[in-house]
Structures are given as C-alpha cells and as structure tokens.
Amino acid sequence: MAFWNVEAVDLGLVLTASTGWAFLGLSLRQALNFKERRKAPANGETPPVSVMKPLCGSEPRLYECLRSFCDQDYPEYQIVFGLHKADDPAVAVVDRLRAEFPDRDITLVCNDAVHGSNLKISNLINMMSACRHDYLVVSDSDVKIGRDGLRSIVDPMVKDDGIGAVSCLYTGQATAGWVSRLGELNINGWIIPSVLLDKSINNIDCALGAVLLLRRRALESIGGFAAVTDHLADDHEIGDLMTRAGWRVHLSHFTVATMVDETSLLALIRHEIRWAQTVWVTRPLDHVLSVATCLLPIYLLQLALFPSIVGAVAVVLYLLLRFILTATLNRRISFARPMPLWLVPVRECLCFVVWAACMTSRKIVWRGQSFRLLGCGRLVPAYEAKQG
Secondary structure (H helix, E strand, C coil): CCCCCCCHHHHHHHHHHHHHHHHHHHHHHHHHHCCCECCCCCCCCCCCEEEEEECCCCCCCHHHHHHHHHCCCCCCEEEEEEECCCCCCHHHHHHHHHHHCCCCEEEEEECCCCCCCCHHHHHHHHHHHHCCCCEEEEECCCEECCCCHHHHHHHHHHHCCCEEEEEEEEEEEECCCHHHHHHHHHHHHHHHHHHHHHHHHHCCCCCCCCEEEEEHHHHHHCCHHHHHCCECCHHHHHHHHHHHCCCEEEEEEEEEEEEECCCCHHHHHHHHHHHHHHHHHHCHHHHHHHHHHCCHHHHHHHHHHCCCHHHHHHHHHHHHHHHHHHHHHHHHCCCCCCCCHHHHHHHHHHHHHHHHHCCCCCEEEECCEEEEECCCCEEEEHHHHHHC
16 A cells, blocks of 8 residues: 555544544643632631541652641641551651641541551541541642642632532652653643543542542531442542532642652553553443543554555644643643653553553552452452452
8 A cells, every 4th residue: 555545544544533633622622721729719718627648658758748738828727647557657757747847736546447448448437536627638648739728628618518529630740760750741641631621521520539628527428438448449439429419529720749659660550550440440431432532552553554644644633732732731730840742652652551451450459459349449359359
C-alpha cells in the first residue's frame, strides 16, 4: 500500500481519532472553565474542625506534609493522628510536630483493632472517639495543603446544610526521579481532566480521598466509617452512600498536593493498576469508555500497519490537542512544576498499558497484603477468596 493512498482504513482511523479529539476538546473546555482557589474567602465562618490523619510507616516528605496541617490559618481545630502500632516510625514525626507546635491540639491514637479489610478505615474507626467536632477532615498522610486550606474547604459546607461532603482536586508532586515524574504527570494531565469532565457530564461531584471534609451528621446517616470497612475505594463509596442518602457532595476549587514517591517503573504501574481496578470493578462501563483518555498507542499502531497522510494528520492533530490541554492545565492550576510536553506521549502510552492491564486480574497487593476485588469494590483477603 502506498503511503499516499487514501483507503477505507483512513476513514476508520479518523473516526477513531475523533473520539480522542472529542474527549480532549471537552476536557480543554472544562480546564478553561476551572478557577482554582488559592486564598480562602474573606470573613467566612470557621466552626471547630477535627482533622483525621491515618498513618502507616515513614514516607518521603511525611514531616513536610503533616506539618502543613499543623500550620493552618484557622482559629480552632484539632489534629488526630492514628496508628495501628505504637512502634511505627511515624510516631517520631508526630513527636517532632508536637514539639514544634506546643499550642496545637494534637492527639495520637495507637490502636491495633482491625474492623475490616481496609486498614485505613479501621484506623479511622479507632480514631473517631478522639474527634470532638462536627466537621471532620479526613486526609491521606502524603497530602500537603496550603495555609488557607481548612478555611477554603469548610466554607461551602457552612453555607449549605445540604452538603454532606467536600472534596478537593489533588495535584501530583514528584519526590524522586523520572519515574515519580511519570506518576505526577498521570495525576496532573489525566486524572484532573477526567474528574472535571466527569463532573460536567454527570453533574455529580466526586468524593476524592486526598482531603475529604465530612459532616458528622451525614457520616452517621450512612452508618459511619463502618459502612466502608471492606471497600478499596472508600472515598468513592462514601460519596455514593451520601448521595443516595440525600446529601450532596461538593468539589472545592481549592487544590492540594499529593506526593508521588515511586522510584521503580514496576512499582508505579502496580500502584496505578490498583487505582484503575477500583473503577473497573465498581463502574466497568466508565472504565471501558475511559480508553478515550489514552488512545495514542492505538493510533500509532493503526498508522504503523496502514501508513497514510490522512492517518499521520489525524495523529498529529490528536497530539496537538493533547499538548494544548497540557499547556492550559499548566497555566490554570498551580502545579509544583509545569508538566513537560516531551513526556506526554510516553505517559499516554503508559496510561493505555495500565487501562488494559487492570482488566486482566482482580488480585491486588496493598501494603504487603494480597486481596481479591469483588464486583462491588469490596476487598476480600486472598486466602478467603481461595477458600470460597
């Protein structure tokens, strides 16, 4: 076949490419409409807040992340750290923060009680008795937040009694070399646009677990944290349960940063496959359709098998749209550092690998333990799954 020939396969490639063009065009529109909030609203109400930080081991920049929550411009709040083991290395970081912030209300809960397969949720259940306030901020240990964070996140819930949960977009911040940069790029260039687009299409805000503000009354109405003790995507499940119970979930325009610390490509891929598996088992149709976010490998394969000018132009246009979206996100959101355009094609090919690989197995390894994911997103220890 001559390179210059235009055949039926060209039409097929253009039709396939149009799916990617549509996704990127819609994502670009949402990125342009997104207005990041970097400062808290003036004169907003500031009710007392309990910040819940479940910990497990020492992580890169753990001190820096936890310190950002101790240094909030907020009049009254407590921080409750939770651990399963009293000899956990994270205890030393908590002790350091207590010494640095002697006036901050900091509580450390060490309790090895396990309430289900999700050890993070078990930790939160153990911590609840120490939380005194009606506004609960649950945040992962690898999250860094700006000084206006609590004010910004609490503001919409205080103004609207119908909101049961407030979550934040999170950006990636690499802590190591090029592998962690790839992980950072996945969050900033793929997850953020997908969240914004999903919000615009379904008109439902996502409950994202990096920082999640919960109204205690709303949490109790769904059965508390006990309702999600066996779910991997506990944040998504909490949001779904609250929506079904009549509460609204609100996505804040305040962004936080999550650390990306993988140093090996295999570790990064395994981590991202675990993320993708939660979508695959809970919303399989959404996962299948999400291939529109990483179509570049398919286009390149089609072009390699059936080379033509039309196919080449289709791929170039797709890449151009992807680069424009990346550049727009760099301008609209305050990332730790701009996303490099040259890494974008590499990252998209890796996204496709993750998308395909997560459908081949329901086994996951989380913090050294093996589990099997059931269709509802529940975690079952691997040995129990074999016995069943």
